[in-house]
Amino acid sequence: MQELRAEVRAEFQMLYQEQFQSMRPMQSPIEEHVVPPPPTGRSGKGSCSASAIPEDDMDDGSPCLLYILEEDEMVLVARGTEFRSATVCHGMQLLEDEVKVSVDEMIMPDASVPLSTEEIFTVEQAYKSFITWPKFLVKPVSDPSTQEQQKIPLSEDDPLSSLHLLADILDDKPLEVQYDANVFGHGSEVPIYLNSQDVRELASGTQELNISIIQLWTMYMSGVTNKLGRSDDYGFIDPQDIHESNDFDHINMRMISSFRRGKKIYFLPYISGRHWQLLVMSVQDNYALWFCSLHRPPPTQLRQAIDCSISASMMMDGRSIVKSRKIAWISLKCNRQNGSYECGYYVMYWMTHIVRSHITRSWETRFKTTTPVPEKSLLFIRNAAAKYIVRLYNSS
Template structure:
C-alpha cells in the first residue's frame, strides 16, 4: 500500500513539475516574441527614421522566420541566412577586418538564377578585392557554405550531407577565376 501511495505521489509531483516547466517555458517564449513585435505609437508614425549609416541596415523578418530561428527545428530560409551574412559582415567591420572578409548575399548566387546572372553577381562581389569570401549556397532546401581564398587560390566546401558543390556553382566559380582573375592560374581546388 505504501509503495502505491509513493508511486502516486511521485507521479503527481512529476506532472506538477512538468506543468510548471511547460508554463514557464511558454511564458518566456511568448515574452521573447512579444519583445520582437514593434510597438505602434501615433508619434512614431509621423517620425521619419534617419537613413542607415555604415552597416546599420534595417532588417525585416516575418514572425514565421523568427519562430523557425528560435525553434531550431526548421530548415533556415534565405532571410535567416541573409541576416547571418549581414551580422558577420558587421562583426568583420567592427574588428577592423573589412578588407579581409567578404560575405556574398545568398540570393545573388541562388540556384534559381541563371548562369550569366550568377557570374555577374560574382564579378561584382569579388571586385571588392577581399582576401577571403564566404558564399552561403542553397541547393533544394539544404544550405552549404563555400569559403574562398582568392590570394591562395583555394576553396573549402562545407556540407553537412557531404554533397559535392553543385555543378552550376562550380562552373561559375571556375569561369570567374579563369576569365576574370587570371587566365594563367589553374581552377580553384575544392
C-alpha cells in the first residue's frame, strides 16, 4: 500500500509540474528590467547566483515560506524572498500564477521544486538562487519584530503529547538544531532542520521516520555514551553522509575521515529507498555487521564504499593492505518487523540495546532472534526521542 501511494504521489507531482511547464512560453529575448549593480569591482558567480544577478528591481523583496504539494497537503520546504513586482525570471516571462523567489534557507534540501529548470531540480540546488514558484505555494512571513510572542515551554513529563503541540508550532518555522561536530566528526554550515511533518510522524507512531529524526537520535545516543563513559567505544556517522543519493567519492571520503577517529564500534544508519537499516562496523577487528528488519542484504553501493574506505584508512594509518584479510560482512539474525513503517524505530532500538548493554563482541550470541521488537520497547524509544526533541525546543 505504501508503494502504491508513493507511485500515485510521484505521478501526481510529475503531472502537476508538466502542467505548469507546458503553460510557460519558450525562452525569448525578453529584456529584464535591469537595475545596474553598484561598482563594487566584484564579479558574479554564474547565472544562478542570487547575490550577483542584476534582474528586476530587488527592492520589493519580502520574506516568504515556500511549499510543495505532498499527497493532499502543502509541505514547507524552504524559506526565501518573493519579488511580487518581477515579471521575468532567467529570461522567462512569468505567468499570472507564478512569482519570482530566491531560496534563502533550506528546510527539506532533497525535496523537488515544483517548477524545475535545466539546472535546478531540488531545493538544495535552488539554494541562494532565483527560481520561479507557483503563487499559491508561496506564503508571506509576518514581521517577527511586530509579531514576537513569548515562547511557552512544553512539558517533558508527557513528551508524546507535547509533540502534537510542537508540530503546530513548527508549521510556521522549523526547529533549527546546531550540527554537532563532536558527534559526527566534522562540522556543517547547514543545521539539522526539524519540521512539523517530521514531528507528526514521530507523534503518530505509525509512520515512517524522516532522516532528521534519525540524525537527532544519533546525537541523543552520543550523549548516552558520554554519560555511560563509553565514548571511546562507540562512534556515530551521519546518515546524510552515506545517503544513497551521494556520489561514491563523497561517501568514501566521509567514511575515511570517520574511521580514523579511533572508536571500537561505529554506527551507520542507512536508508535504502524508504527503508532504514543499520550497519555496525569494527575497523580494528575488520568486520561489518548488518541489521535489517526485512532481512534484506546490504546494498552493493554501500559495500563497495565501505570496502574501499577501510583499505584507504589502513593505508593512511601505515598498515599493509596486502597481508590483511578482507572485511567480513555478517548479516545478523535480528528482529523482523511486522508492519510497513517500523524500520526507523528498529534501528533506534538496536543502537540503544547495543550501547546500554555495552556490546562490543560476541555479536552472534547476543542477537539470535527474529521475533518482532516488543511494543513496550518501541514505546520506550518513541518516548525517549520525543523527550529529547522537546528538550531541544525548550532550550532553543
